[in-house]
Amino acid sequence: MATPPPGTNLEGAPPAAPPPPGTDMTGICFRDQLWLNTYPLDRNMIFDYFTLSLFYDRTCNNEQLRMRSIHPLDISQLSKMTGIEYMLSEVMEPHLFVIRKQKRDGPEKVTPMLTYYVLDGSIYQAPQLCNVFSARIGRALHYIQKAFTTAASKLEKIGYVDAENDGGTPLHSKAGKETIDLKEVKRVDQILASLQRKLPPAPPPPPFPEGYAPPQTEEAEKDPETQQTAEPQPPAIDPIIDQGPAKRMKI
Numbered sequence: 001m002a003t004p005p006p007g008t009n010l011e012g013a014p015p016a017a018p019p020p021p022g023t024d025m026t027g028i029c030f031r032d033q034l035w036l037n038t039y040p041l042d043r044n045m046i047f048d049y050f051t052l053s054l055f056y057d058r059t060c061n062n063e064q065l066r067m068r069s070i071h072p073l074d075i076s077q078l079s080k081m082t083g084i085e086y087m088l089s090e091v092m093e094p095h096l097f098v099i100r101k102q103k104r105d106g107p108e109k110v111t112p113m114l115t116y117y118v119l120d121g122s123i124y125q126a127p128q129l130c131n132v133f134s135a136r137i138g139r140a141l142h143y144i145q146k147a148f149t150t151a152a153s154k155l156e157k158i159g160y161v162d163a164e165n166d167g168g169t170p171l172h173s174k175a176g177k178e179t180i181d182l183k184e185v186k187r188v189d190q191i192l193a194s195l196q197r198k199l200p201p202a203p204p205p206p207p208f209p210e211g212y213a214p215p216q217t218e219e220a221e222k223d224p225e226t227q228q229t230a231e232p233q234p235p236a237i238d239p240i241i242d243q244g245p246a247k248r249m250k251i
Contacts, residue, residue, distance in 0.1 A: 024125075027248055028249045028250070028251055029122050029248045030052070030053035032049070041093075043091050046088065047073055050118065051066075055125060057084055059084065060086060061078055062086050064081070073087070073088055079107045079108075084113075085104055086100070086102075095120055097118040100112055148196040152189060155188060155189045
């Protein structure tokens with residue numbers, strides 16, 4: 001019986017390839033404790049540590065400089081090249097390092113693509129700013145709409161009780177109880193309902209930068225007609241609050 005080649009499972013199919021650098025990888029983090037115990041984490045060694053992670057694209061210009069025994073972050077060499085490159089943008093040794101992935105089209109023309117940060121030895125991909133704004137705005141609109149719905153339901157109950165009292169049901173009111181004007185209640189109810197109808201949905205996020213693949217969501221796969229008739233769903237997951245470093249899968 002022939003032995004299957006290494007890297008294949010029992011069914012003979014090759015294992016799933018890791019996601020290519022540039023796609024959404026905000027749900028994972030990378031940490032190599034053995035490397036951290038062996039080498040210091042400073043501005044001279046941080047890029048060598050970053051190349052060990054799944055976030056590193058080996059087709060970048062920095063890799064070409066490494067193969068030529070040139071420092072991969074040498075700006076004098078990178079400015080002469082075009083294509084994908086990584087730059088060390090901010091440093092707070094030894095705790096925080098911010099690495100920016102960008103596309104260079106000329107010596108002074110670069111387009112930012114993604115941002116990564118190394119926090120106390122763990123590497124993360126920073127969420128897109130449009131995703132953060134979209135999640136925050138969607139969450140705010142969700143709770144505003146929920147507040148209007150709750151206020152409208154409270155007013156409906158008040159109007160229903162007042163209508164029963166007007167129909168002849170005996171009411172033993174307490175001394176000093178304020179009377180409720182049914183017309184005023186209906187007017188406020190109409191104002192709240194009008195504001196709820198005018199409340200716009202969350203604005204669409206701006207287009208993603210080149211080389212970035214947005215994550216697939218379950219809502220995008222649903223039928224648009226079903227989304228219109230369904231009840232308001234909870235707000236989207238916040239990429240900072242709900243997907244923080246402590247909740248990411250470690251690799």
